[in-house]
Amino acid sequence: MTIKENIQELQDRLKYSGFGETLNKELEKQVKAKKSDFELNMSKEVGDKKLDYGLHFRKSDEGRYYYNGFDAKLSTPEGKEQSQRFYNNQGVSAKEALNLLEGRAVFKSLFNKEGERYNAWLQLDLGSKDEKGQHPVTQYHQNYGFKLEDAVQKLPLNNMGSPDQLDLLLYSLKKGNRHEVDIIGNDSRFLLEANPKYKTMNVYNVEGKRLKISDLNAAQDQVKAEAKKIPEAQRKSKGVKV
Template identity: 80%
Template sequence: MTIKENIQELQDRLKYSGFGETLNKELEKQIKAKKSDFVLDMSKDLGEKKLDYGLNFRKSDEGRYYYNGFDAKLSTPEGKEQSQRFYQNQGISAKEALNLLEGRAVYKSMFNKEGERYNAWLQLDLGSRDEKGQHPVTQYHQNYGFKLEGAVKELPLKDLKSPDQIDLLLYSLKKGNRHQVEIEGNDGKFLLEANPRFKTINMYDGQGKRMKYSVLKAAKNQVSHEAKKDTQLKTKSKGVKM
């Protein structure tokens, strides 16, 4: 592999991982300087919060450079910090790192020691650290029993009539995002997030207040009941002869 090919490969990797192309020139500069290893720094302002990344690269004995993952640190105006090192083989993107550091779970496809692929939700234990200063990663395996699509369909959500709309919502939740939705019979916007640990969906109102899942399910039942009642009334009215 030529240096040019190596640089292009790594630039593609960064773009795929959600870091865009802003580091491309510095990446090329560091490789051409033939350093044994180096770190590329990048920061993002997230309203009042700030997220700092440190992307790690190392040169092999054969002279090829590899991307080894990145360190991420989330800072709040109150001075609180959460940090974690994400390795290349974990496949965590820049946005997924943010979601993990904010306590949400992401859904990933991985390989076990036997090389077999499996799917699992990953979530950081932000309340503890191991001997390396890392937050332990909890996995909720695909056999754990959390059915995201089923949990979503139990909620009285508006504008989710087509399969494409449902797929977009599920994709966003699997990335660990808080996804904005509208609720039947309610004004304003609401936010959903996956909660695999308790096999449910968390929902927040416009002020960030947690809403009870049971109340939302009851709201859907009420909407379904009223729709059924309305259909029955229309059917009866069509059968009345004047």
């Protein structure tokens, strides 16, 4: 592999991982400098929070550079910080790192020691750290019993009539996003996130307050009850003599 091909491969990898193309020139510069290893840094604002990334690269004995993963640090205006190193074989993207550092779970396709592929939800234990300063990663294996689509379909969601709309919602939730949805019987918008640990969904209002799913289902039952009354009223009005 030529240096040019190596650089292009790394640039494609960064783009695929959600870091865009802003680091391309510096990446090319560092590879051509032939250092044994180097780090590229970038920052971004996420609302009122700041996210810092440190991307790691190392040269093999054959002279080829590899992307080894990145460090991510999330800082709040109050001065609180959460950080973690994500390795290349975990396949975590820049956006997924943010979601993990905010406590949400991300669905990934991984490989075991025997090289066999399996699926699992990953979630950081933000309440503890190991001897390396890393948050332990909890895996909820595909056999754990959490089925995202089943959990979603238990909710009284509006505008989920087409497969495309449902697929988009499931894709977003697997990335660890809080996805905005409509709830039947409510005029407001709500935020939905996956909770594989408890095999359910978390629902929040737009201010971030968590809501009970039972309350949402009760609102849907009220709408259904009101809908049943309409035909009856219409029939009665037709029978009234003026």
